Amino acid sequence: MTTTPARSVQLRYAARSEVSATALASDVRVALDGGRGTVGVRGRVKDPALFRDTLMAAAAILQSDLRYKGRDRTAYLAYLMKQGKKATAAIWEAQKAFLDKALDEDTKTSGALDPVLTVHPDEVSLEVFSRDESAYARVAFASDLFEGREAAHGTTFADLSPELIAQVDRLRPYAAVDLDAGVSVAGRAPGEDRPVSVPYTWLRGFLQVQSAATLPAVTCELQPVDLYNALFTLRTRKAKTSPRGLRFELVPGRAPRMIVEPWEIVLESHGPAFKGAPRVVRTFGRQRLLTLARVLPHAKRVRVQLRGPGLPVFWVIDLGKATLTAAMTGWTESSWASAASFDALMPHSAASEVELGALATRLSALLVERGPLGLSALSEAAGVKTEAVRAAMQLECLRGRAIFDVAREVYRPRALFTEAVDEQLIRYGSPREARAHRLLGTPEAPGAGEVKITKIHEIAGEGVEIHGQVTDLEARREFPPHFTMDLEGRVSDASCTCPTFRRSGLREGPCEHMIALRLAYARKRVEEDALRQTEEGRQLIRAETRTYVRRDESGAETVYRVSLDDRVVYVQWGARSATGWSGAAATAPVESRASSVRHQRIWFDTDREARDAYFRRLEDLASEGFVDADAASA
Structure with missing residues (x-):
């Protein structure tokens, strides 16, 4: 049985967090880690209801766990044995599997950091990360939320126990609420020294979700009622x-x-x-x-920041004197299907690793000296191009020494530990993922093999089937991995001829050859999308299909599917309900589609003329309000 690499953290709480309440007043005392020096904040809360509900939302994200949980069948098995049923090997295997899973769950529950509290001159923030590694939240309370605010700036860990959350939930708006975080009070029950072993896989997800915040995004704004409609x-x-x-x-x-x-x-x-x-x-x-x-x-307003395929979606909720920033992902436990997404979160710069690390350290010192700074302000202060600053600050986020405030679009200093996290330790989610990257190599160094995509089969409305050929120079063999990935990024029907897959299939996770093929496919998609925007890239396209949609005032959709095949341009168009194309709720019968979908096939003398007509048709559709549905992020 292999052990997961972990970082040991010693937490020292001088007292336990608690809420003492009377009929007209409540005192919320939050214990902080005493090993991080003098850090804390105290003051009377001007809006107790806002303070309570924001903390409860952060606690809900902290305690959320959407991993599959099997049913406890031990009581039923004991009943069968009591009735004289034969205790077969299957029964003992089932009991062993349940106990292994229960112990594993306990390990994962305890292997997480406590919430991170940072006191800034202009705000107090609290960061939490869900147990299943799928959701991150940052709560920021403005300084003017507190009356008579006293603060000692810095970063530490907070004891946000379930008992404290249950007491906070009972706070009432009519009662005065005083917050006392990090201040020792005589007569309180003593705390405890609690060592925590944090797996690097958990730390990897926590830091890389924050690193994703530094990437460019598409932003749209909603009203609170829109979020309510979605939740309803x-x-x-x-x-x-x-x-x-x-x-x-x-x-x-x-x-x-x-x-x-x-x-x-x-x-x-x-x-x-x-x-x-x-x-x-x-x-x-x-x-x-x-x-x-x-x-x-x-909520006053809601902003949604959308990044690349598979990357976290950031929801920024303006609460007046507080802000809640939540990053939601579609995966749990940093699973291998998200390996391609995390690959995009690593810093990319023309500078060498040494130069990028030196620039990151210099920029971090600027943040400590001058306070929160935006990307352009950092670039101007350091005299470095914007892209280099973005890559360097992305590295600082991975080291745990800085954070990007999505709500205000500024970088802030935030030292997660006294020493920076080694980014090489969180670069890969598992040894197999590291070997997969070794096969692919980097632009600076060739890989220990070769990964080729031999076939991509698009299955309309279902997903994509990917076949590849991986040459492993160390093993001196070639492997033909393949898998099918659905619209939600989940993988099924995978196979490979390597010893790992033959021994256990997918029970122990995918082999390095499947991961390498998944990464190669993701990189190929990114390169094709970038190349497609250039004239040189368009000249290389000989066969392609794009789908464009437009929705009218009544909600009905019109779908255009335009295909290029050498010297032929083929166009299909019709109503969404009749076509049954990808994204529809149901598929209509063939007779209905035949009567409502229109077709047009145009032949040209040269492939260049066909290509020009194809892209001209796409530009005309875009000018008429049609949206490219094939550019959707999964």
Whole structure:
């Protein structure tokens, strides 16, 4: 049995967190880690209801766990044995599996850091990360929320126990609330020295979700009632079929629109008109949004930041004197399906690793000296190009020495530990993922093998089937991995001829050859999308199919599917309900589609003329308000 590399953290609490209450006043005392020096804040809370509900939302994200939990069948097995049933090997194996799973769950529950509290001159922030490594939240209380505020700036860990959360939930708005975080009081019950062994896999997810905040994003704004409509729809329905995404339709000059799959429920938003290029963005992990319900009564506005495929979606909720920033992902436990997403979170710069590390250290010192700074301000202060600053600050976020405040779009100093985290220790989620990257190599160094994508089979409405050929120079063999990935990024029907897969299949996770093929496919998609925007890249395209959609005032969709095949341009168009194309709630009979879908096939003398006509048709559709549905983020 292999052990997971972990970092040992010694937490020292001088007292236990508690809430002491009387009829007209409450005193919230939060214990902080005493090993981080003098850090704390105290003052009277001006808005107790806002303080209570924001903390409860953060606690809901901290305690959320959407991992599959098997049923406890030990009592039933004991009953069978008492009735004289034969105690077969299957019974003992089932009991052993249950105990192993229970012990594993206990290990994962205890192997997480306590919430991180940081006292800034202008705010007090609290960061939490869910147990299943799928959701991150940062709560920021403005300084003017507290009357008579006294603060000692710095970063430490807070004791936010379930007992304290239960007591905070009983706070009432009519009673005065005093916050005392990090100040020792005589007569209180003593705390404890608690060693915590934090797996680097958990730390990797915590730091890389923050690193994702530094990446460029598409931003749209919603009203609180729009978030309420989405939560109401999710709470009153349960999807039994895929896809289970929340799709954003962003059309310039119109308010954003949300579509709840698989029912294709259209939620028209009431926010300002979207500004930017038209696009459709599909996001997953929508059930995690239910943890935000507690702060809806205080919400002033909601901003949604959408990044690349598979990356976290950031929800920024303005609560007046507080801000809640939540990052929701579609995966749990940093699973291998997200390996390609995390690959995009590592800093990319033309500078060497040594130069990038030196720049990151210099920028971190600037933040400590001058306080929160935006990207352009940091670039101007350091005299370095913006992209180099972005890569360096992304590295600082991975080291745990800085954080990007998504709500205010500034970088802030925040030392997670007294010493920086070695980014090489969280670079890969597992030894197999490290070997997969070794096979692929880097632009600076060749890999220990070769990864080729031999076939990509797009399955309309279902996903994509990917075949590859991996040459492992160390093993001196070639392996033909392949897998099918659905619209939600989940992988099925995988196979490989390597000894790892032959021994255990997918029970121990995917082999390095599957991970390498998954990474190669993700990188290929990114390169093709970037190359497609250039004239040189368009000249290389000989066969392609794109789908464009437009929704009218009644909610009905018109779908155009335009295909290029050498010297032929083929066009199909019709209503979404009749076509049954990807994203539809149901597929109509063939006779219905034949009568309502129109077709056009055009032949050209040269492939260049066909290609020019193909892209001209796509540009005309975009100018008419159609949105490219193939650019949706999974």
